[in-house]
């Protein structure tokens with residue numbers, strides 16, 4: 001469990017983090033998002049004890065990192081693996097030697113180092129590149145070596161600071177699958193710092209938005225995407241352009257979690273109408289479907305009936321305000 005409580009960090013008179021409260025339960029993935037300069041990396045550095053809070057606390061497995069020093073602090077830090085953007089591998093060392101570095105630094109015996117390095121490279125699917133130098137690896141492969149190195153001391157917490165930034169979609173997917181596997185197989189607690197919303201949708205259980213050093217919105221991803229008028233929900237599931245179909249009234253729908261795969265056709269059947277999909281983004285997040293849609297329904301349907309029908313199916317429905325149905329005749333005339 002990572003528990004961040006009232007965390008404030010100032011450099012001189014500049015306050016970079018201002019009263020952050022955030023908890024990541026064991027075996028969960030939390031993502032911190034926010035614009036450049038919001039304080040994400042500073043937060044990461046406070047969590048891996050590279051920085052000391054000006055006030056407040058960061059507790060990892062019940063240990064307040066700021067209260068530790070010397071050997072105790074070093075031991076607590078071993079519990080926290082970190083993966084940075086572009087992995088910062090040592091150029092003159094092979095992939096295997098880079099992964100071995102923290103183990104050798106700890107004085108682990110050579111046969112054990114070799115065994116553990118082999119295991120780690122296998123976990124990140126890089127055993128076949130063990131003797132390659134960083135310059136001979138792709139960006140995604142270097143990140144996987146960085147993750148293996150971050151896991152070398154068997155941390156229970158992993159910090160990923162923009163680890164997928166700049167990677168192509170396929171490498172990003174591979175890294176995200178790896179992080180999910182670490183959570184599910186090893187129960188590692190993961191804090192992901194990112195500016196990529198598809199990363200959040202892809203793996204996070206919990207999301208917090210940082211802005212000017214403060215958390216402005218947070219919650220389980222499946223809750224956040226259901227919120228109306230939430231800037232974070234909009235950012236997480238940006239709506240594609242809405243089609244204009246004459247004669248229909250627009251409704252905004254939000255779903256997360258407990259919905260049957262056939263919910264849309266069931267809604268149409270229960271309402272006794274055809275439902276036109278005008279815009280949609282539906283994805284899987286944390287093994288549950290999340291999505292936002294705009295659908296078109298005949299204007300004669302009563303609001304209350306539409307809302308309760310969708311609610312029974314686990315979907316939040318709201319009429320689009322300020323968007324009147326385009327009359328069918330008018331649209332035919334303008335097309336003529």
Ligand SMILES: Nc1ncnc2c1ncn2[C@@H]1O[C@H](COP(=O)(O)OP(=O)(O)OP(=O)(O)O)[C@@H](O)[C@H]1O
Pocket residue numbers: 011014016034035036037038039040041042043195
């Ligand atoms: N050591 C420092 N001394 C003074 N100011 C600092 C220091 N480290 C960070 N800052 C300032 O704190 C603010 C937050 O920086 P930080 O790197 O945490 O942001 P970020 O959200 O990670 O940004 P980015 O997404 O661009 O990496 C910035 O305005 C930065 O200039």
